Amino acid sequence: MLGAFVGLLSSSFILELTSVATMFFLAAGSMAASCAFLNYYLEDSIQPDPEMVHRQLREIFRLSHLSDLLKTFFKKRSAYDRGIVWLTIAVGVVTVLGAGGGTVFFLYTRRVFAWTIQDYTIWQAVELLSIVAGNVIGISLLKTLLKLPDVWLALLSVMNYAIDALIKGLARHGWQLFLATGVTPLKATEGAALMAICSAIIPSGEIAKFYSIAMAMTNTVSLASAPLFTYIYNTTVATEPEVFNFVASGIFSINVIFVGIIAVLMRKRRTTQITPLFDQDSEIVT
Numbered sequence: 001m002l003g004a005f006v007g008l009l010s011s012s013f014i015l016e017l018t019s020v021a022t023m024f025f026l027a028a029g030s031m032a033a034s035c036a037f038l039n040y041y042l043e044d045s046i047q048p049d050p051e052m053v054h055r056q057l058r059e060i061f062r063l064s065h066l067s068d069l070l071k072t073f074f075k076k077r078s079a080y081d082r083g084i085v086w087l088t089i090a091v092g093v094v095t096v097l098g099a100g101g102g103t104v105f106f107l108y109t110r111r112v113f114a115w116t117i118q119d120y121t122i123w124q125a126v127e128l129l130s131i132v133a134g135n136v137i138g139i140s141l142l143k144t145l146l147k148l149p150d151v152w153l154a155l156l157s158v159m160n161y162a163i164d165a166l167i168k169g170l171a172r173h174g175w176q177l178f179l180a181t182g183v184t185p186l187k188a189t190e191g192a193a194l195m196a197i198c199s200a201i202i203p204s205g206e207i208a209k210f211y212s213i214a215m216a217m218t219n220t221v222s223l224a225s226a227p228l229f230t231y232i233y234n235t236t237v238a239t240e241p242e243v244f245n246f247v248a249s250g251i252f253s254i255n256v257i258f259v260g261i262i263a264v265l266m267r268k269r270r271t272t273q274i275t276p277l278f279d280q281d282s283e284i285v286t
Contacts, residue, residue, distance in 0.1 A: 003030070005132075008125035012117040069216075072209040080265040080272075081201045087258050087265075088194045089214050091158065094258065095190070096218045098161065098251035100225025101244050104233040105168075108241055113174040127181040134185025150193040151263045157190035158255035165252055169245030190259070197266070 007027075015023045076082065109115040109123075142148040142156075164187060167180035195211075202210050229244050236243040 160184035165249035
């Protein structure tokens with residue numbers, strides 16, 4: 001996160017002082033240095049066997065793995081577990097879809113607020129810092145002191161997404177974008193919160209498969225989100241360029257409904273688990 005923050009702050013100024021080629025050369029050099037550090041200074045806790053590596057590479061392309069993923073996804077589960085798992089994946093998919101507005105957001109700020117690249121990258125750095133602070137301080141406060149359940153933390157996060165996009169759509173001055181960032185610091189916490197819920201529901205042997213399904217579906221949706229918002233922006237830019245922000249807010253609002261349903265299912269799940277224990281205790285007393 002520190003590297004991303006420094007990169008956002010410095011990239012536009014480096015571009016202004018040098019050239020595009022120089023900026024990308026520095027970026028490539030930074031990534032090469034990171035790879036070298038990982039290779040030479042971090043010890044791997046597992047020493048791979050060359051034969052095992054070759055065998056695992058062959059296993060990657062087996063279609064049976066895809067069949068196992070589909071069986072895991074559609075597997076019948078008890079006590080509302082399957083609905084919770086499906087809705088968790090749906091929240092991730094909707095979040096990625098709504099985030100597609102970021103692909104045209106610089107064009108929007110340049111047109112409406114006359115922002116330069118420096119203004120935009122500074123705002124991005126402030127937004128990143130706000131999210132990091134919100135995740136670290138907010139989660140520590142809400143989870144440790146207030147004992148807030150994971151599902152309510154996820155609900156606050158998706159509400160932050162919807163409010164953030166709404167304020168951006170209503171903004172008429174550049175400082176209002178910084179306001180939107182400041183009042184919605186809990187963005188990007190829903191993923192960890194919902195994954196924590198699912199890790200307690202899904203058997204340990206299926207967690208990796210669940211993560212694979214979630215990543216595959218979100219990455220697939222990201223291919224459609226950018227063209228969707230590009231089309232919306234190009235269609236409305238001449239009259240109402242802020243429309244795509246309202247579309248994003250509406251998409252994020254769907255997640256509020258999804259997380260609300262997850263909260264209801266979690267409550268019903270606890271009820272169904274407590275009732276058999278109560279019945280068992282009654283039989284023992286009798």
